[in-house]
Amino acid sequence: MRQFLLFISVIIVGIVFTARLFYLQVYKSNNDSIFEDNAIRKVYDYPKRGFVYDRNGKLLVANQPSYDVMVIPREVEPLDTLEFCNLLKIDKEHFIKQIDKAKHYSWRLPSVMVSSLSKEDYAILQEKMRKYHGFYIQKRSLRKYETTIGANVLGDIGEVNNRNIKNDPYYKRGDLIGKAGVEASYENTLRGRKGIKFIQKDRFNRNIGPYKDGTLDTLPKPGKDIKITIDYELQAYGEWLMQNKRGGVIAIEPSSGEILAMIAAPTYNPNDLVGRKRSKNYTKLFNDSIAKPLFNRSLQGVYEPGSPFKLMNALIGLQENVITTDEKITCYSGYKYGNRFMKCHCHYGARNDVSRGIQESCNAYFATTYRRILEKPGNARDGIELWSNHAKSFGLGNFLNNDLYVGQKGRIPDKAYYQKAYPERFYSTYTISNAIGQGEVATTPIQLANMVAAIANRGYYYTPHIVKAIEGESLPKKFTTPKYTTIDKKHFEPVIEGMLNVYKKGTASGLQVKGLEICGKTGTVENFAIIDSVKTQLTDHSIFVAFAPKDNPKIALAVFVENGYFGSRFAGKIASLMIEKYVNNKITRKDLEKWLLTHSLENEYAKPYSGEPFKINRETQYQIIPMEEVKPLPDNIIPK
């Protein structure tokens, strides 16, 4: 047996080694993919991010170089710290802190010492840089907004977060991604495709040459430029008028669904979110939970539409043949249903047809209409479904499914909705508020603007969108095919007639623009806030929808001004001015313009937070701003 000891030992060791190899290489193998192999450095080559132009070709967003001062601690030699700190505009403590941080990270690898130097600082520093060993300047590309307006349209870019990385393996830590607006919704178009170089490194993390002679490397593909539908001048003008107010404005070109202006107030300068100051400013904007400058009110603000929704009820009434253009309905300064009463501004005994009902915004007329629609099929549950389907065909109550980064569904209640709310019994009178655009109906400014565009088109709309052209690509079909509503074309004329009369002799008669046939509708919406757990009524929202000219309309818009009181008080003025600006490209109503600029609603917004009792609507005081304090219009946009 003696001769077998070594033999057996050899066999055992052979088996043990094989098992160990199997464990290491097959069972537990990490099988370095090229991206996980820490012997391969991945160096990304970032392409130029695409530019953004407005509909007339004005450059809105470009790129700018930015300069980071980098440090490699190992190569630093004694230097004149004081002079260097002065050049970098930092203090000595900061300098020491940054150096320590860099050393802690790596002695051999570069760390950022100071990020995003301005061009001026760079120019001075560049000449003296050779004196400082171990420091060098690295160029990066930053976004440059060629304008101070349109922050909510253009959005911003920032570093990717963990979720971005998880959702899309394209992104690596430190990459930039569109965070909001066009930057976010057209991220893939604008960003291009980064190139990658694989570099073999050694155990000191030094580069020792290309991996596989660079055969796996790829070149960056530059991002595409994009033209958006926004009219820069209209956008700027609208934002200017909306200063010191809160709300949203959407202007659409009815014949194409292109969004001409998308204003959310208050807003901010998009350049505030670029470079070194980004994080500080972003925190400031983000933490403003009262004015919410990052909240895109024109897309996300869900409001009860108020009187403009009467247009919808008129159309449904006509389509369902429950009212006719001839029939007049008597208003008793209100509408009595059961033992309840809905007030109206009409004098007692006024008799209104459809147009006049719109012109005078008669509550009784539309309450009657709404009730008839709901009762037409025999029971109110089927009636509400009928009504709801018509309203939804205008793009209300659901996402518009467009190319905007944010949105809200709004609400158009239907059978199922009320089945939950009223499981036992349901009568048309339960929801009579819907007749005048209050109650359960809720829309966003863009939905309402789209509804007006559909009326302007007499029966169809194009999905509102923000992209006008991308180089080398055609627009998606959903933006170029009309979507038809369930209302016949012939029913629009009496409604439009009513809207025209709103301007001619109705609630907006003070806002006329000479020589321009504007069709509009005012809205005044009650709203409430919970203050110290008490439901408190605030000043009404001022709402206005309009399109112009009456024939071949060029612009349709919806204006929401929070707590602006009645519709023509704020929203109507803004709508008139913006229409004049866009259609005629001049402002004759300087009086309206001046009034809007000098009247602030900030006092109104402060009320719920003041902790003191306050008055609303009729009893509020205007807050007047002297003309000198009004922010100037960026560039000289309005021709004399």
Add this chain to the structure above:
Amino acid sequence: MRQTDRHFKFDWLTIFLFFLLVGFGWLNILSASQNGDEITILNFTTSYGKQLVFIGLTCILILLILAIDSKFYERFSSIIYIIGLALLVGVLLFGKTINGATSWYAIGPMTLQPSEFVKAATALAVAKYISDLNTDIAKLKDQLRTILIIAIPALLILLQNDTGSMLVYGAFFFVLYREGLPKYYLWIIIFIAVVSISALKFNVLPTILVVTILLFGFYFFKRKKVKISLPIGLLLLCLALSFSVKFFYNNILQPHQQDRISLWLRLEKDPEKLERMKKTFAYNLNESEKAISSGGLKGKGFLEGTRTTGKFVPEQDTDYIFTTVGEEWGFLGSFAVVLVFVILIIRILHLAELQKSQFSRVYGYSVAAIFFFHFMINIGMVMGLIPTIGIPLPFFSYGGSGLWGFTILLFIFIKLDSNRINEW
């Protein structure tokens, strides 16, 4: 026997395996020592260029060894042994120190490591002494003398501070055991190894407890009655051994040796310290395991090993050459290397058993045992199965002395084996 047959009496399988290992070894040295520059094979400033020269010289060496009459090796074994010892003493006096070990003669730009050649000399001396008709390995006196023959070069190598090469002399235990060393030696070695490792890994008390239970269980259930003094004696021995191992580990071993053992037995549990270990003394092992593991089943391909190219594993062309195999040739390649070594050693063993002369048999056995030790310690170390001990992998690791030492060792046996039929 016809004259032409003489050339074919060599064991061609062994020679084939030898060249297979040397050739494949060189490819891996090439991969481990290239630095991304263009590879010119005849560039003698690089390790792979030099190794090619060593391999060339090896072929001449082989012819020389095979040309010498096989009687020469037996007859002159004592003189060869004494020359070897003299070289070892000389290197202590005149040697050059590399990596803390004084093991090299510097002749111009060349360095020679005598300990690589003394293995063969010792094997010859042991074979000669054991095959002597007056020697009976079962006797204590002859055992001591044999051990002395082995211990002198081992001690001299230890003085050079080359612990790894010293440990190889342990291989001779297999030889002595084969030639009749009493069985209890094996049991004592196993006993000492198990108790020592257990005392370090599980501490003294649990070790003693388990040994007590085993010994007394064995005592009470054994049919043939033995005296109670045997288990008690063993227990006391075990106790003494446990404590002295602990003492040895804590007080006598150098810190880096302590670290290696601690790493091997996974004594450190604190994750923070483990992380720090990975950056210090466990760095080699960590990188080596990662490199092997990254090869996966099929490997990354010749010259494609990213960790090899990046020189992540230190000493990769010498002691850690097997990591290159692991990374570039994967499980299949590594397994093939293990298999070839196993076949080679078993082949040598088989041939040794066929020898008519005891001298040839003992020598062959020594060759197999020495190869086995190198193979086991080197690859075991690289894969983290045994503590870090720096010794080369035969035929693979870069270095002329090593290659020649193993070649001489092997080809003397091939020569002896070719002569086994026409004795004397």
